[in-house]
Amino acid sequence: MNPVLEVINNRRSVRKYSERPISSAEKDQILQAALRSPTAGNMMLYSIIEIEDQELKNRLSVTCDNQPFIAKAPWVLLFLADYERWWDYYQHCEIKKYCEEKGLAYRLPQEGDMLLAACDALIAAQTAVLAAESLGIGSCYIGDILENYEIHRDLLSLPEYAIPITLLCFGYPVESEKPVRKTSRFELEFIVFKDRYKRLEQEDLSRMFQAQENLYAKEGWWLEGARNVGQNNFQNKFIADFSIEMNRSVKAMFNNLKK
Numbered sequence: 001m002n003p004v005l006e007v008i009n010n011r012r013s014v015r016k017y018s019e020r021p022i023s024s025a026e027k028d029q030i031l032q033a034a035l036r037s038p039t040a041g042n043m044m045l046y047s048i049i050e051i052e053d054q055e056l057k058n059r060l061s062v063t064c065d066n067q068p069f070i071a072k073a074p075w076v077l078l079f080l081a082d083y084e085r086w087w088d089y090y091q092h093c094e095i096k097k098y099c100e101e102k103g104l105a106y107r108l109p110q111e112g113d114m115l116l117a118a119c120d121a122l123i124a125a126q127t128a129v130l131a132a133e134s135l136g137i138g139s140c141y142i143g144d145i146l147e148n149y150e151i152h153r154d155l156l157s158l159p160e161y162a163i164p165i166t167l168l169c170f171g172y173p174v175e176s177e178k179p180v181r182k183t184s185r186f187e188l189e190f191i192v193f194k195d196r197y198k199r200l201e202q203e204d205l206s207r208m209f210q211a212q213e214n215l216y217a218k219e220g221w222w223l224e225g226a227r228n229v230g231q232n233n234f235q236n237k238f239i240a241d242f243s244i245e246m247n248r249s250v251k252a253m254f255n256n257l258k259k
């Protein structure tokens with residue numbers, strides 16, 4: 001296997017970090033790699049905030065669904081979908097006047113623009129993950145940064161066209177505690193289709209989840225009364241408080257965009 005594929009295959013989310021610090025040369029390499037990511041229209045519609053202040057890390061470890069390892073991570077990066085920089089530059093370039101002069105349709109950034117910027121932010125984040133992994137540095141995404149929008153906006157001084165997409169924790173793994181992957185991924189046949197979307201039949205769904213059903217039974221991961229992975233997951237994730245909060249928060253983010 002070539003070294004790039006090896007890095008991709010060996011990566012695991014790392015949530016326990018050793019004392020070994022990440023050097024500024026390593027941080028620079030990871031950030032420079034992230035900046036080489038593909039980006040829509042070559043516009044770099046994202047920003048990265050290094051969370052250095054311990055108080056801020058502590059706070060985020062609470063506001064991101066109470067995950068204490070965030071506070072212990074040696075390096076934490078927040079990836080924002082960011083149209084603000086371009087929007088400010090448009091203003092700097094007197095874009096409204098230009099539109100009037102030329103009879104062009106002026107408009108404000110909208111949901112589609114922010115979704116495109118979110119693609120940019122996530123692609124940059126994943127490049128950082130792989131760059132770190134290639135240096136032996138582990139990482140873990142924190143999706144819960146999508147929650148508590150108003151709190152995060154105020155904590156981080158976010159303008160309206162810069163919204164949190166993901167938080168990444170980095171650190172050298174504790175060698176003895178390198179996570180073992182228990183759960184496999186779904187088989188390719190359920191995920192990759194040809195030419196058109198394929199709704200899975202009942203029988204496909206049963207086959208798709210068979211390995212997980214077996215694992216949950218073996219490990220005793222069931223919630224009380226849950227009879228299969230679907231019931232377990234729906235209760236544990238889909239209707240969990242964090243999911244409800246995430247949906248409220250993301251609506252607030254988009255409602256905050258000027259109409």
Ligand SMILES: Cc1cc2nc3c(=O)[nH]c(=O)nc-3n(C[C@H](O)[C@H](O)[C@H](O)COP(=O)(O)O)c2cc1C
Pocket residue numbers: 011012013014015067140141142143144166181
């Ligand atoms: C968008 C996204 C959000 C995630 N959020 C969290 C999180 O809040 N906390 C956490 O411990 N892991 C989080 N993860 C890590 C996943 O749990 C992990 O990737 C998954 O279980 C597969 O394990 P692996 O990364 O070791 O292959 C997140 C991953 C992604 C891609």
